Amino acid sequence: MSLSTNKMFYVSWEAFHRATKELAYQLLGQDYNAIVAVSRGGLVPAAILARELNIRVVDSICVASYEHDKQGSLSILKDASLADSDKLLIVDDLVDTGETAKALREHFPKACFVTVYAKPQGKPLVDKYVTDIEQDTWIQLPWDMELAYSKPLAEK
Numbered sequence: 058m059s060l061s062t063n064k065m066f067y068v069s070w071e072a073f074h075r076a077t078k079e080l081a082y083q084l085l086g087q088d089y090n091a092i093v094a095v096s097r098g099g100l101v102p103a104a105i106l107a108r109e110l111n112i113r114v115v116d117s118i119c120v121a122s123y124e125h126d127k128q129g130s131l132s133i134l135k136d137a138s139l140a141d142s143d144k145l146l147i148v149d150d151l152v153d154t155g156e157t158a159k160a161l162r163e164h165f166p167k168a169c170f171v172t173v174y175a176k177p178q179g180k181p182l183v184d185k186y187v188t189d190i191e192q193d194t195w196i197q198l199p200w201d202m203e204l205a206y207s208k209p210l211a212e213k
């Protein structure tokens with residue numbers, strides 16, 4: 058997807074951590090025994106969920122589709138070695154158009170697919186998520202940003 062508006066939702070590391078812990082609360086007691094992180098965006102929430110849910114088996118599936126904010130066709134660069142199962146948690150940072158989630162659900166039909174953020178188009182494809190984001194808004198994740206000087210309002 059390529060966005061035509063400039064609406065942004067900026068996420069700090071603390072906010073990302075807090076939202077992912079909220080996802081962990083939702084998953085608590087559900088007996089998952091392994092995680093597959095959807096690299097790269099899913100690596101950070103996967104580490105947080107693995108810690109909070111005490112899951113020590115963590116794998117990754119490496120996919121590519123976006124070049125910055127332009128979406129192309131999805132390809133699997135490296136598959137996970139863990140087999141599909143209903144005890145498997147597939148973790149990504151966000152679902153937007155749902156193209157990535159659709160491909161992953163086909164790849165892991167029994168697994169539970171979770172994200173931290175979800176936009177309306179992709180929402181029906183995730184089993185659990187924490188925060189709703191409007192479709193026309195770009196989520197700026199903490200690893201894509203750096204601290205910078207901000208002019209006082211009076212000077213803007």
Ligand SMILES: O=P(O)(O)OC[C@H]1O[C@H](OP(=O)(O)OP(=O)(O)O)[C@H](O)[C@@H]1O
Binds near residue numbers: 149179
């Ligand atoms: O619902 P969709 O429209 O498919 O978009 C969601 C996907 O896009 C982003 O990954 P991206 O492909 O940009 O790669 P990255 O995780 O390596 O940053 C994000 O991490 C999701 O995996």
Ligand SMILES: O=c1[nH]c(=O)c2nc[nH]c2[nH]1
Binds near residue numbers: 123153194197198201
């Ligand atoms: O950083 C990102 N923010 C988004 O809103 C988004 N949608 C797809 N891929 C994305 N990456």
Ligand SMILES: [Mg+2]
Binds near residue numbers: 098150
């Ligand atoms: Mg991704």
